[in-house]
Structures are given as structure tokens and as C-alpha cells.
Amino acid sequence: MEKRPLDSFEFNCSISGTLLCEIGSTMAYVKDNDFLFVNPNVIHKSLENPASFLGFAVLVPVAILQLFLTRMIKTPLL
Incomplete structure (x- = not known):
């Protein structure tokens, strides 16, 4: 299988519950207030999805991450 160029990351966030x-x-395990960045080219899946779990997943373009990280590095922390 041909590998696609990485153009986005999947951002998964847990609001409450465990997945x-x-x-x-x-x-x-993704627990309350945890998050994961996942390479969408890597096979991944949720194995448990209890009714008590509340969370979301979005694709974030690499260009947005690069823009954010570039600004963060240029901005002094203190």
C-alpha cells in the first residue's frame, strides 16, 4: 500500500468518561480531559464506546499546527 503524505492529524478529546x-x-485509555494526536495514516480504532463517554475527534491540517507552533516559538513565555 502506498503511503500518503501527512497533511493532517486527528485530534481526539475526551470530555468525560473513558475510551x-x-x-x-x-x-x-483516553480519560476525562485527555487528548490524543493520531497520524491518520496509522490504523487506529476505538475498542470500547460506553454510553457514558463524551468526546469528539477532528482533523487538524498540518499547516495550522505549523502556524501555531511557529507563533508559539516566537512568543516569549514570560
Whole structure:
């Protein structure tokens, strides 16, 4: 399978509850107020989706992340 160029990341956020995710060969729990950035070219899935889980996922273009990080590096922290 041909690898696509990376043009976005998937941002997953848990508002409340716990979600079990498999990312490649790694298992991860996403709990209250946790978030994950996932390369969409890596096979990933949610293994549990309890009724009590509330969260969302969005695709964030790499260009937006680069813009944010460039500004963050140029801005002094103090």
C-alpha cells in the first residue's frame, strides 16, 4: 500500500468518561480531559464506546499546527 503524505492529524478529546483506543499495536485509555494526536495514516480504532463517554475527534491540517507552533516559538513565555 502506498503511503500518503501527512497533511493532517486527528485530534481526539475526551470530555468525560473513558475510551479504550488501539493505535497501531499500542493500547491507550483516553480519560476525562485527555487528548490524543493520531497520524491518520496509522490504523487506529476505538475498542470500547460506553454510553457514558463524551468526546469528539477532528482533523487538524498540518499547516495550522505549523502556524501555531511557529507563533508559539516566537512568543516569549514570560
